[in-house]
Amino acid sequence: MPLRSKEELDSRFIFLIAYMLALFTADLPPETIVVLLSGLEYFGEYSKTFSKLKTLIHGYRYKFSTAINVVSSKVYIKPFREFIIRFSQALSHGDNMISFLNREIEMTLNDYEANMNRKIDSMNNFLAIYGSLSSSLVFLMVNLTLISILFDVGTSALKLLSLAMVMVIVLMTLVIYLLYRPEVYILLRRYERVMGILAVMSCVILMMMGRNFVWVALGGGVLVGAGTYFRLRERRLSTLERHYIAFVTYFSRTFSVVNNLMDTLLSVMRGDLGTMRPLVTVSLNRLKYGVKKSIIFEMMGEESGSVLILMMNRILSATIELGGNVKEVGETISKVGVALLNLRARREQNGRAFEASVYAMQAASSAIGGALLALIQVFENIFTTNVISSIFTLGQVSIPELSILLLAILVALSFANGVSIAIAYGKSFFSSLYFIGILLIITALSFHYTYVLTGGIFSGVFQGLPSVSSIPQGV
Numbered sequence: 001m002p003l004r005s006k007e008e009l010d011s012r013f014i015f016l017i018a019y020m021l022a023l024f025t026a027d028l029p030p031e032t033i034v035v036l037l038s039g040l041e042y043f044g045e046y047s048k049t050f051s052k053l054k055t056l057i058h059g060y061r062y063k064f065s066t067a068i069n070v071v072s073s074k075v076y077i078k079p080f081r082e083f084i085i086r087f088s089q090a091l092s093h094g095d096n097m098i099s100f101l102n103r104e105i106e107m108t109l110n111d112y113e114a115n116m117n118r119k120i121d122s123m124n125n126f127l128a129i130y131g132s133l134s135s136s137l138v139f140l141m142v143n144l145t146l147i148s149i150l151f152d153v154g155t156s157a158l159k160l161l162s163l164a165m166v167m168v169i170v171l172m173t174l175v176i177y178l179l180y181r182p183e184v185y186i187l188l189r190r191y192e193r194v195m196g197i198l199a200v201m202s203c204v205i206l207m208m209m210g211r212n213f214v215w216v217a218l219g220g221g222v223l224v225g226a227g228t229y230f231r232l233r234e235r236r237l238s239t240l241e242r243h244y245i246a247f248v249t250y251f252s253r254t255f256s257v258v259n260n261l262m263d264t265l266l267s268v269m270r271g272d273l274g275t276m277r278p279l280v281t282v283s284l285n286r287l288k289y290g291v292k293k294s295i296i297f298e299m300m301g302e303e304s305g306s307v308l309i310l311m312m313n314r315i316l317s318a319t320i321e322l323g324g325n326v327k328e329v330g331e332t333i334s335k336v337g338v339a340l341l342n343l344r345a346r347r348e349q350n351g352r353a354f355e356a357s358v359y360a361m362q363a364a365s366s367a368i369g370g371a372l373l374a375l376i377q378v379f380e381n382i383f384t385t386n387v388i389s390s391i392f393t394l395g396q397v398s399i400p401e402l403s404i405l406l407l408a409i410l411v412a413l414s415f416a417n418g419v420s421i422a423i424a425y426g427k428s429f430f431s432s433l434y435f436i437g438i439l440l441i442i443t444a445l446s447f448h449y450t451y452v453l454t455g456g457i458f459s460g461v462f463q464g465l466p467s468v469s470s471i472p473q474g475v
């Protein structure tokens with residue numbers, strides 16, 4: 001996934017420096033480290049830069065410092081460009097590379113934390129404005145509906161207005177996604193992605209078939225069911241990642257003493273591993289059957305479903321296979337993992353507050369839509385009586401069409417708000433299915449019951465209206 005901006009750090013860059021630390025603790029020469037990093041495709045743009053360095057150093061026989069100067073001029077990610085320049089200077093001056101990389105990890109981690117904290121603060125302000133704007137669209141629809149009735153504009157203008165409002169909702173959501181989209185931290189299998197897509201398609205088909213509040217609620221129920229699966233999976237993953245950090249700490253300290261993977265895993269199994277125990281048990285069985293160490297750690301990361309665990313396992317695996325300092329690398333990546341999880345927890349805390357406010361605003365917007373529809377129907381009945389229609393007439397509006405337009409706007413608002421809640425939490429699109437489903441159910445119930453109650457109240461108030469066939473002379 002590309003970086004959000006050329007000035008911005010991402011967690012993958014921190015793991016890259018940690019991987020370099022693991023290689024340097026194994027006393028590998030810089031040229032060999034460049035070759036190894038160039039083959040790691042999961043580092044994306046960073047590995048492509050090292051691939052260019054490898055070509056210049058091994059293919060064209062450039063000096064290391066000269067090759068870095070040439071490549072750095074073409075690197076557009078500012079933090080990475082500055083890092084490789086400092087990296088070249090440290091090599092040229094004969095600095096202790098392990099100390100240098102530890103300082104770089106600490107500095108980069110501090111910058112990343114400061115950047116994410118600023119982003120969370122700005123996101124809170126932006127989301128507050130976004131919630132107000134999205135709710136005001138329904139009020140705009142109410143005002144223009146009343147104007148179209150008073151001046152007999154017709155439903156064609158309302159259809160164009162509804163389309164424009166849906167486009168505004170989509171654009172606002174797109175802006176939020178581009179500015180604050182979270183990093184991917186969960187590995188979804190293909191069947192899970194297919195399940196999420198099928199749930200969305202089923203919801204849309206149900207709503208298009210019925211075009212009333214019942215089918216909207218049913219569509220919401222489908223999304224809640226699918227979204228609950230992803231929500232529970234992420235909760236289990238969050239617990240697993242916390243237990244994994246503790247596992248890495250114990251594992252690295254034990255391995256530095258035992259210096260044998262089998263004995264280390266057996267020793268760690270005697271402690272409390274929490275939800276990590278099944279993964280460690282499977283890894284131990286694979287080791288007994290002679291599976292390669294790198295494959296064992298890779299499979300543990302993939303089976304966990306966590307990007308964090310996968311990246312940390314790759315660093316641990318490289319350290320063990322190349323003979324690096326497992327204790328130092330393990331403590332470093334544990335510190336990185338704790339910092340990343342704490343930032344994620346703070347973002348989720350802010351997401352809860354935004355979620356509650358969105359639910360309230362969605363219920364209010366749906367209630368306004370239902371009340372508008374009921375009032376228009378009541379006033380249409382009033383103004384069709386002979387007493388009033390002879391004096392004042394209203395424009396004709398199709399109640400079924402207006403109902404569909406209002407529901408379409410509220411459904412679009414539900415999808416947009418659900419995605420926004422997921423972004424506020426720092427979660428993926430598939431996690432937003434749960435929030436979208438809840439919002440659709442709130443929309444259907446609030447719209448329908450407000451429509452029924454408002455219609456009943458005003459029908460009772462105007463029930464005694466006289467019916468006069470003609471206006472008396474002289475009145």
